[in-house]
Amino acid sequence: MxxxxxxxxxxxxxxxxxxxxxxxxxxxxxxxxxxxxxxxxxxxxxxxxxxxxxxxxxxxxxxxxxxxxxxxxxxxxxxxxxxxxxxxxxxxxxxxxxxxxxxxxxxxxxxxxxxxxxxxxxxxxxxxxxxxxxxxxxxxxxxxxxxxxxxxxxxxxxxxxxxxxxxxxxxxxxxxxxxxxxxxxxxxxxxxxxxxxxxxxxxxxxxxxxxxxxxxxxxxxxxxxxxxxxxxxxxxxxxGPASVDLTPPALADATEIAARLAAGEWIVDLRSRLAFAAGHVAGAVNFEADGQLAVYLAWLLPWGKPVTLLAESPEQLAQAQRELTQVGIDRPAAAAIGSPADWVPEAERPRAFRRASFAELAEAYDSPGRPVVLDVRRDSERAGGHVAGSVHIPVHQVRDRLGEIPAGTVWVHCAGGMRAAIAASLLDAAGRDVVAVDDSFASAAASGLRMTRIDAGSPGTACRASEDSAA
Known part of the structure; x- marks a missing residue:
């Protein structure tokens, strides 16, 4: 047998x-x-x-x-x-x-x-x-x-x-x-x-x-x-890949985290998007440990740039380390465990932004001063239907195309919330006012938002991501 x-x-x-x-x-x-x-x-x-x-x-x-x-x-x-x-x-x-x-x-x-x-x-x-x-x-x-x-x-x-x-x-x-x-x-x-x-x-x-x-x-x-x-x-x-070193990285305090941010390093908060939106280190970016951490962080991170990981627990940190080695991010520059209360200098307050549903976006859309709507899904997803008048920049391009996003409060969405949270954190780190739409895109049309489609012959319409319903 x-x-x-x-x-x-x-x-x-x-x-x-x-x-x-x-x-x-x-x-x-x-x-x-x-x-x-x-x-x-x-x-x-x-x-x-x-x-x-x-x-x-x-x-x-x-x-x-x-x-x-x-x-x-x-x-x-x-x-x-x-x-x-x-x-x-x-x-x-x-x-x-x-x-x-x-x-x-x-x-x-x-x-x-x-x-x-x-x-x-x-x-x-x-x-x-x-x-x-x-x-x-x-x-x-x-x-x-x-x-x-x-x-x-x-x-x-x-x-x-x-x-x-x-x-x-x-x-x-x-x-x-x-x-x-x-x-x-x-x-x-x-x-x-x-x-x-x-x-x-x-x-x-x-x-x-x-x-x-x-x-x-x-x-x-x-x-x-x-x-x-x-x-x-x-x-x-x-x-020939080198052997993996999974020993815990050096721990950083609030002062060191601030210094690393000032030096242009990436501070990656591994907590849930809900926790991140409620309060985080100003300038940090959010890649949920329970999402497709390795894929999206390695995709958006400038290759070779040092990364400091912020985790809720030693277990969350260890799992993230292990996952990131799969894509060649072998050693975090530093790490911190706890919450924003431990990571933000005493003289400062954690930064936060709002989370909302598509129904709330529809309500804002009908009020004076229409908000900027940013769709961070891929081309193939957008071709199947999108919010009329929305700006389209796939999440992996947001970091390099911040200057293309119109002025004003940005309501950012994807298909389910995960990628919107990543993009919202990038916008927030750049100083923009942002609202993360944490909702299934299936709710967009039902909320009353006007939808439109790209012609069926557009490039990319035959490919659809497997995580669309959740990300």
């Missing part, structure tokens, strides 16, 4: 896997925190014999090299990936024995990257599970535009061919276990559900039900922006 354990990296929308038999196992696309995989193996009582990568990841720093070093496992990486460390190069058709009766077979599936490789776990020669990485996802495929713009069209066609290869060579009841597609920006579309099989994908996956020309056209039309930090992930993985 074989087992497959799923290791969720929820903040990034990814999954890693540990699979094997009674004695030994293979780890697939491990997260930066290799300890999670080691703990999973310990619970199973198995030795990790192999660590495999489907590709050089663009959305997170891999823990594969560290996991192989700590466990003595062979580190299997696609032969076409250029890396600066020792590894076992894997080519199409290569197999390794994971445990008695269990083998892992490599299948070249270019598309997400030129060297992308999927792996079929075979029990007594029959495929039972396919680790498809960023190739065949649930209902969709991985993006083909993250490597080199000039290769995007070619890789999109390769994605179509790779999906068809997997569908042709694997039995219908083979479980499809992708790395991406659970909220990851590496996904080209939105997945429905979190489990699937080759048979189910055969009748529902866009790559398997469309001809290649229609598939490529729709895929390319639906591509939206990707997090800016992606540009640093591939090189980090190719160079």
């Amino acid at each position: 074989f087992f497959v354990d799923t290791i969720e990296v929820a903040g990034l929308g990814n999954r890693s896997y540990l699979a094997g038999g009674p004695r030994t196992a293979v780890a697939v696309d491990p997260p930066r925190d290799a300890g999670r995989v080691i703990a999973a193996a310990a619970r199973r009582g198995v030795r990790i014999a192999y660590v495999v990568e489907t590709h050089l990841h663009n959305d997170y720093v891999s823990g594969g090299l560290e996991l192989a070093r700590l466990t003595g496992a062979a580190y299997l990486v696609p032969a076409g990936a250029r890396v600066a460390f020792e590894r076992v190069p894997v080519a199409d058709g290569d197999t390794v024995e994971v445990d008695a009766g269990l083998t892992l077979r490599a299948l070249a599936t270019p598309g997400h990257t030129p060297h992308h490789t999927s792996y079929a776990l075979q029990e007594n020669g029959r495929a039972v599970t396919a680790f498809t990485g960023g190739s065949l996802l649930i209902g969709t495929v991985g993006r083909p535009d993250l490597v080199e713009p000039r290769l995007t069209g070619e890789l999109a066609r390769a994605q179509h061919a790779s999906a068809h290869r997997l569908a042709a060579e694997l039995p219908d009841d083979t479980a499809v276990l992708p790395t991406h597609g659970f909220g990851s920006f590496c996904s080209a579309g939105t997945a429905e559900g979190d489990t699937s099989t080759i048979g189910r994908e055969r009748v529902g996956n866009e790559a398997l039900v469309k001809d290649v020309d229609a598939f490529v056209a729709d895929l390319l039309a639906g591509l939206d922006d990707v997090p800016a930090y992606y540009a640093h992930m591939g090189p980090a993985n190719a160079g």
Whole structure:
């Protein structure tokens, strides 16, 4: 008998896997925190014999090299990936024995990257599970535009061919276990559900039900922006990520926090958006620890800029540290634990701003002096409908486009409140008067606000983010 354990990296929308038999196992696309995989193996009582990568990841720093070093496992990486460390190069058709009766077979599936490789776990020669990485996802495929713009069209066609290869060579009841597609920006579309099989994908996956020309056209039309930090992930993985240091950072008092702000460093408040709006350090920005902290902080933060984390508890701080290492933010410059009462100098008062609903925005809209409404959703979301007369700047562009936002009080919204809170904190730090609309966008039309849509042919209308209902 074989087992497959799923290791969720929820903040990034990814999954890693540990699979094997009674004695030994293979780890697939491990997260930066290799300890999670080691703990999973310990619970199973198995030795990790192999660590495999489907590709050089663009959305997170891999823990594969560290996991192989700590466990003595062979580190299997696609032969076409250029890396600066020792590894076992894997080519199409290569197999390794994971445990008695269990083998892992490599299948070249270019598309997400030129060297992308999927792996079929075979029990007594029959495929039972396919680790498809960023190739065949649930209902969709991985993006083909993250490597080199000039290769995007070619890789999109390769994605179509790779999906068809997997569908042709694997039995219908083979479980499809992708790395991406659970909220990851590496996904080209939105997945429905979190489990699937080759048979189910055969009748529902866009790559398997469309001809290649229609598939490529729709895929390319639906591509939206990707997090800016992606540009640093591939090189980090190719160079060989350093070991993670999760020791607590030095603690800062109110005076030091003020000094770091004055020096242009980022002070990141990890508390809930409700708590932040009620009172915070002037100049701090709000990235909720329980939201997609790593993705959005790494996306908006100027790369390499020092970060001080403000947390409610040591546990919240430790979890944030662990999550941020996944995207290469390895060591906070400093940290503080407590509340604004501990972080704001005695001579000052915490800063605050208002939170509101779409119904309150509608009421303000009908009063004299119409407010500035800032929509921070992505292009693809806005195309589906937006508040008439609103200004549109996606949240990841707000920091660099503050000068484009008209004067006056700014009511900022997204699809559910999280991104609006981030944008509101950026505006507040810049000295603007702001109201954060903490409400579902589904309530906007019902509140009486006049809505409008972008023509259906506008770029980006085919892609919709998986977290839209909550962020």
